Amino acid sequence: MKIRRILSLMLRHLYLIKASFPRIIDLIYWPTVQIILWGFVSKFFTMHSTYFNNTAGIILTAAILYDFLFRSSISYNMLFLEEIWSRNLINLFVSPLKISEIIVALTCTALIRTLIGLVPAVLIAIPLFGISLIDLGLPLMLLLLSLYLFGITLGLLVTAGLVRFGPSFENIAWASLFFIAPLGCIYYPVEILPNWLQVVALALPLAHIFEETRSILITNTVNYVNIYNALMLNLVYLSIALLTFYRSFKTAKIKGSLINVGE
């Protein structure tokens, strides 16, 4: 793996962001609106629900964390779609860039895109709603890492679909996160789900991440088992996603579909 080649692909996307003010606004606008909306919902629940009483910020914190996941996954997909839309994919595939380098470059750039969008929204939440993510303390970093890994995993799976099936897979890219959101137990405890669905939900890292977030905010205690489970599950899913990506790339080369991805 060569750093210079990875940086070249990152530079290509940073040039793109830098060149367009509306693009930067678009990155910031949606997370901000999302957080303001959930901020008011959160405020309302805090005032009118015994469950949320004295636990201000549970919903808003969950909304911010979910948005972090959403943005990282969508950013990953967007970066690949940008290459398809600009009909530049072939130039990348015939260059010395290795698949692993493309993955690393997209992963790093997706993080930058996500932070550009989310940091202003998180900062707005502090004076507006008195909620700071920092309240989660040190475990916040581990929760964010877990969410980011899962976002990248989803991004990789969707990108594998784009490589294999072409731009017609684009709709799946947008819908991918909504499919699993109900099982992520983002705004409610996992016990709310029917028993059989709880089993499915607990097989995903999201349920563990958001259970732990609530636990820290409500009881002020950290259960590292949840964090460990989430990270381990993430490693399993990430491995599957990487294998799927490499496999779809190999299949696309055999079927000849790689040269039509940008069509």
Next chain:
Amino acid sequence: MNKLNINNLQKKFGSFEAVKKISFSIAENQTVALLGPNGCGKTTTIAMILGLITPTSGSISINNQMLKQDHHYLSKMNFASPYVELPKKLTVLENLNVYAMMYEVPDTKNRIEQLVEELNLAPILNKKTGELSSGQRNRVSLAKSIINNPEILLLDEPTASLDPDTGDFIRTFLENYKKKNSMATLLASHNMDEVSRLSDYVLMMKEGSIIDEGTALNLISKHGKENLEQVFLKLVRQNEN
């Protein structure tokens, strides 16, 4: 010495055989043209050399070394086609910077300055690539394709849809570039004048096979025709009537 050797290269898509065990080679500083009607297997052949399509059988070697997938020779090869574009929202300079880094070009600044001068890119250097005319875009694409001083250059219809003046500029540039740089070139084109002018050897393809080959002049005299276009039409229409 042969730079590129293609040996019994075959590609099947299900029961359809797109390329039928073709063999050819390109020597250092030689330009070989692939001529043939649409769908005859030219693009599939180029895509296999570039590693975009996995061959069903056969081998590709560069400098007598057999290529594997994701081969390191990609850093010594390059490709241009009007059907593959550079990112439109990036300026010409940004695109050249990105690809110079991607190909790990030493002394990037000097190399870009050299290309800017040779391909007359100075007036459009800070323009977005998407705002350029097709002729200007073609020059930028050509600059990208030689940014790494490739040992093997693959060109797929490099002057398609260009006006005669721009087409001539590109051909003249390629002629001069070849004189100054040792490079094996594979050119796929439908433009017979271009093939006659740029290529040292011509491979005529039809339905996935090489049906004839030789220098443009040899082919013209062998088939008793006045130019390469007539040879092309004769060979393509053979067995059709």
